[in-house]
Amino acid sequence: MSENIKKIESIFKSHLDTIHKLSSVINNVNEVADIIKKTLHAGGKVLIFGNGGSASDSQHIAAEIVGRFVKERKGLPAIALTTDTSILTAVGNDYGFEHIFSRQVEALCLKNDVVIGISTSGNSKNVVKGLEKANALGAITIGLTGGDGGLIKKISNHSIVVDSNETARIQEAHILIGHTLCELIDENN
Numbered sequence: 001m002s003e004n005i006k007k008i009e010s011i012f013k014s015h016l017d018t019i020h021k022l023s024s025v026i027n028n029v030n031e032v033a034d035i036i037k038k039t040l041h042a043g044g045k046v047l048i049f050g051n052g053g054s055a056s057d058s059q060h061i062a063a064e065i066v067g068r069f070v071k072e073r074k075g076l077p078a079i080a081l082t083t084d085t086s087i088l089t090a091v092g093n094d095y096g097f098e099h100i101f102s103r104q105v106e107a108l109c110l111k112n113d114v115v116i117g118i119s120t121s122g123n124s125k126n127v128v129k130g131l132e133k134a135n136a137l138g139a140i141t142i143g144l145t146g147g148d149g150g151l152i153k154k155i156s157n158h159s160i161v162v163d164s165n166e167t168a169r170i171q172e173a174h175i176l177i178g179h180t181l182c183e184l185i186d187e188n189n
Ligand SMILES: O=C(CO)[C@@H](O)[C@H](O)[C@H](O)[C@H](O)COP(=O)(O)O
Pocket: 050, 051, 052, 053, 054, 118, 119, 120, 121, 122, 123, 124, 127, 167, 168, 171
């Protein structure tokens, strides 16, 4: 067997192992889905953010809430705080990169909103600060993390921690969790 084939098998196996371990977070996913559904029913919105692949995940999940996942339903309010390059560069340039999400939370978050921070390490400063600002404003905070959950697990009202230390595997589990949340949100709207 070539080295590449072995490598591919090992990556696939590590992905499947990570996905299997998600059985330990089923209750957390259910709880978070309920919180998001209640928030949307009550007229609140979802704010969501992260860096790199987690920025993409934020946009992907927001798109599915505003558009639709599978079921035909009305559009629901969700904003990824990772998309406006004018805001990201102005706030990053004037205040510092660690403030790019917290400033937008300050500007957009109401106390009946849900704020989701995605970070595989659980420790990215800009995500931590965004969630801290949301806590200060009285919103419900949710951390979607990996490893030991990091600081984000400690400061969030609710968290879902993927049991892996590999960034890519954690991200793959995050988007499965994101899709699961979207399917549950679809059902009740
Ligand atoms: O997509 C990947 C790796 O798969 C990268 O872009 C990754 O998201 C970036 O390195 C992030 O800055 C990592 O941040 P975090 O997940 O620790 O918060």
